[in-house]
Amino acid sequence: xxxxxxxxxxxxxxxxxxxxxxxxxxxxxxxxxxxxxxxxxxxxxxxxxxxxxxxxxxxxxxxxxxxxxxxxxxxxxxxxxxxxxxxxxxxxxxxxxxxxxxxxxxxxxxxxxxxxxxxxxxxxxxxxxxxxxxxxxxxxxxxxxxxxxxxxxxxxxxxxxxxxxxxxxxxxxxxxxxxxxxxxxxxxxxxxxxxxxxxx
Amino acid sequence: xxxxxxxxxxxxxxxxxxxxxxxxxxxxxxxxxxxxxxxxxxxxxxxxxxxxxxxxxxxxxxxxxxxxxxxxxxxxxxxxxxxxxxxxxxxxxxxxxxxxxxxxxxxxxxxxxxxxxxxxxxxxxxxxxxxxxxxxxxxxxxxxxxxxxxxxxxxxxxxxxxxxxxxxxxxxxxxxxxxxxxxxxxxxxxxxxxxxxxxx
Numbered sequence: 001x002x003x004x005x006x007x008x009x010x011x012x013x014x015x016x017x018x019x020x021x022x023x024x025x026x027x028x029x030x031x032x033x034x035x036x037x038x039x040x041x042x043x044x045x046x047x048x049x050x051x052x053x054x055x056x057x058x059x060x061x062x063x064x065x066x067x068x069x070x071x072x073x074x075x076x077x078x079x080x081x082x083x084x085x086x087x088x089x090x091x092x093x094x095x096x097x098x099x100x101x102x103x104x105x106x107x108x109x110x111x112x113x114x115x116x117x118x119x120x121x122x123x124x125x126x127x128x129x130x131x132x133x134x135x136x137x138x139x140x141x142x143x144x145x146x147x148x149x150x151x152x153x154x155x156x157x158x159x160x161x162x163x164x165x166x167x168x169x170x171x172x173x174x175x176x177x178x179x180x181x182x183x184x185x186x187x188x189x190x191x192x193x194x195x196x197x198x199x200x
Numbered sequence: 201x202x203x204x205x206x207x208x209x210x211x212x213x214x215x216x217x218x219x220x221x222x223x224x225x226x227x228x229x230x231x232x233x234x235x236x237x238x239x240x241x242x243x244x245x246x247x248x249x250x251x252x253x254x255x256x257x258x259x260x261x262x263x264x265x266x267x268x269x270x271x272x273x274x275x276x277x278x279x280x281x282x283x284x285x286x287x288x289x290x291x292x293x294x295x296x297x298x299x300x301x302x303x304x305x306x307x308x309x310x311x312x313x314x315x316x317x318x319x320x321x322x323x324x325x326x327x328x329x330x331x332x333x334x335x336x337x338x339x340x341x342x343x344x345x346x347x348x349x350x351x352x353x354x355x356x357x358x359x360x361x362x363x364x365x366x367x368x369x370x371x372x373x374x375x376x377x378x379x380x381x382x383x384x385x386x387x388x389x390x391x392x393x394x395x396x397x398x399x400x
Contacts, residue, residue, distance in 0.1 A: 019220075022275055023273050030275035038381055041378060074223075075231075076230070134392075135392075172392075173388050176244065178243050187381070188381075192336070192372075
């Protein structure tokens with residue numbers, strides 16, 4: 001199982017955001033949706049062994065599970081529509097239990113701390129950060145949970161939380177890349193790790 | 201300079217496509233726009249040494265140049281709007297000369313053959329294909345031109361053309377990934393190639 005936790009600092013927490021302005025009025029939800037696509041979609045297929053969690057302004061978390069996801073396409077608008085349905089469902093939720101808003105999509109009124117506590121148990125938490133150890137110098141982690149930020153840096157509080165929760169801090173390269181591209185690179189690293197180059 | 205040529209088999213060639221249905225009525229222009237984003241955008245920056253060319257139904261080619269691109273954001277809708285403006289400008293174009301529709305965006309009534317002939321001169325043409333040589337087994341190419349397909353396979357004619365034009369056929373891994381994710385992986389391979397893992 002590979003999991004990705006993406007922290008959205010300006011992303012909407014209520015369903016009244018504009019689908020026509022994901023990069024502006026919807027707080028860079030475009031980027032978060034591309035992270036969902038990169039985490040879950042293969043060409044003509046789904047990564048059934050992958051999940052992605054969008055932490056929205058440390059208030060609630062929308063999770064997508066590749067094993068059970070239905071009615072999804074990898075375009076930003078479709079995925080933003082699923083986020084909107086999830087935020088709709090969250091308004092009716094009681095307490096902190098996750099609610100399934102559509103097949104494979106759940107929402108919970110949890111911030112980063114509670115989401116990490118839930119998904120990280122007995123798994124390898126990998127903080128993706130430009131100051132981390134280079135990816136090629138690290139062994140492929142078993143059951144990894146990659147934690148990434150959107151267009152904003154992690155806050156001081158988030159960094160403190162990750163210093164405590166992360167097993168590794170890893171850098172993907174010398175150039176700062178978007179979280180969706182980092183997700184694609186991390187998947188590719190794991191897809192090819194352990195493969196004899198002559199064998200694929 | 202790194203260049204990417206992405207072949208769109210169902211993408212629009214006229215500007216009357218719906219911005220609200222890029223993955224459906226606009227022939228998977230969502231995927232092509234994500235390829236533009238992956239080719240040109242860094243986190244808070246642009247890859248000024250990169251260009252991407254979208255070949256639309258073998259009729260016309262819309263090119264984006266990282267060095268001169270302005271007014272762009274990496275979301276699908278913004279980039280699709282630039283494609284629409286380019287196709288608008290193409291209707292007024294005379295002959296096969298490229299027309300600049302907005303800063304850094306040009307359109308030419310050229311298919312794959314003519315586009316490759318233009319961009320491939322004295323460069324290394326890399327055909328990204330699942331049956332190619334594994335990426336780690338190849339030396340990083342100088343001045344590469346990566347050629348990718350959208351959600352459809354290359355046609356027999358395109359394969360014949362690439363058999364002739366490509367210097368290498370390279371596979372990025374054992375799992376079939378989308379063209380935008382392949383673009384991100386190819387960039388990362390070149391970003392990290394030659395770097396001492398201790399140095400970034």
